[in-house]
Amino acid sequence: MVQYSRDRLDTSFAALSDATRRGVLERLGRADASITDLARQFDMTLTGMKKHVGVLEQVGLITTEKVGRVRTCRLGPRRLEAEVEWMERYRRLWAARFDELDEVVEDLKQREMSDARKQRD
Amino acid sequence: MVQYSRDRLDTSFAALSDATRRGVLERLGRADASITDLARQFDMTLTGMKKHVGVLEQVGLITTEKVGRVRTCRLGPRRLEAEVEWMERYRRLWAARFDELDEVVEDLKQREMSDARKQRD
Numbered sequence: 001m002v003q004y005s006r007d008r009l010d011t012s013f014a015a016l017s018d019a020t021r022r023g024v025l026e027r028l029g030r031a032d033a034s035i036t037d038l039a040r041q042f043d044m045t046l047t048g049m050k051k052h053v054g055v056l057e058q059v060g061l062i063t064t065e066k067v068g069r070v071r072t073c074r075l076g077p078r079r080l081e082a083e084v085e086w087m088e089r090y091r092r093l094w095a096a097r098f099d100e101l102d103e104v105v106e107d108l109k110q111r112e113m114s115d116a117r118k119q120r121d
Numbered sequence: 122m123v124q125y126s127r128d129r130l131d132t133s134f135a136a137l138s139d140a141t142r143r144g145v146l147e148r149l150g151r152a153d154a155s156i157t158d159l160a161r162q163f164d165m166t167l168t169g170m171k172k173h174v175g176v177l178e179q180v181g182l183i184t185t186e187k188v189g190r191v192r193t194c195r196l197g198p199r200r201l202e203a204e205v206e207w208m209e210r211y212r213r214l215w216a217a218r219f220d221e222l223d224e225v226v227e228d229l230k231q232r233e234m235s236d237a238r239k240q241r242d
Binding site: 007009010011013014016017018019022025026028029030075079080083084086087088089090091093094095096097098 | 209
């Protein structure tokens with residue numbers, strides 16, 4: 001099992017809670033890009049994009065490198081493993097919980113049918 | 122492919138960006154609970170827990186039902202499908218991107234070896 005701190009999940013899910021930031025990750029999944037490129041593509045001011053890039057960089061989802069006047073962004077080393085793991089665990093709990101409910105409903109149905117038969121007999 | 126709005130992912134990732142809210146989901150994955158139970162278990166005021174429950178309910182991750190003075194919380198109908206799908210897509214992009222980098226590195230190595238061989242010859 002991957003070890004992770006609760007705080008780390010807090011900040012990574014928070015980083016993912018913005019459509020522009022998710023879009024930037026998808027964009028960088030295709031090719032590296034400068035902040036200027038990203039700002040243009042997402043129709044945003046340079047300042048606004050710098051803020052989003054800062055959030056993603058702080059969480060380790062992207063890395064940036066400045067050469068001359070251009071800061072290039074690329075995907076960082078994090079693969080969202082702990083995050084996917086948490087969600088998979090939740091989905092298993094969810095499925096177990098609803099299967100259980102299905103069983104209860106099925107059980108109730110069987111009992112009703114059995115009671116109805118007894119009343120007929 | 123599951124259809125989803127960008128806003129919906131925004132709010133669900135934001136709902137998941139808090140350790141207490143994730144804890145509440147895991148707790149309800151085992152059994153339904155009243156807000157009072159949850160507040161006690163997470164060592165939190167009733168008001169604080171009501172707020173967290175409100176966030177989770179608004180996103181559809183839990184449902185609540187009030188009978189008399191007790192409000193019971195249970196897991197809602199959402200299975201985080203769109204969220205998991207987004208993350209899986211990102212991981213595929215990520216993997217492709219880093220495989221590509223590996224290939225570039227491998228290619229450079231091969232060239233270096235070939236150049237070194239040429240120089241020896």
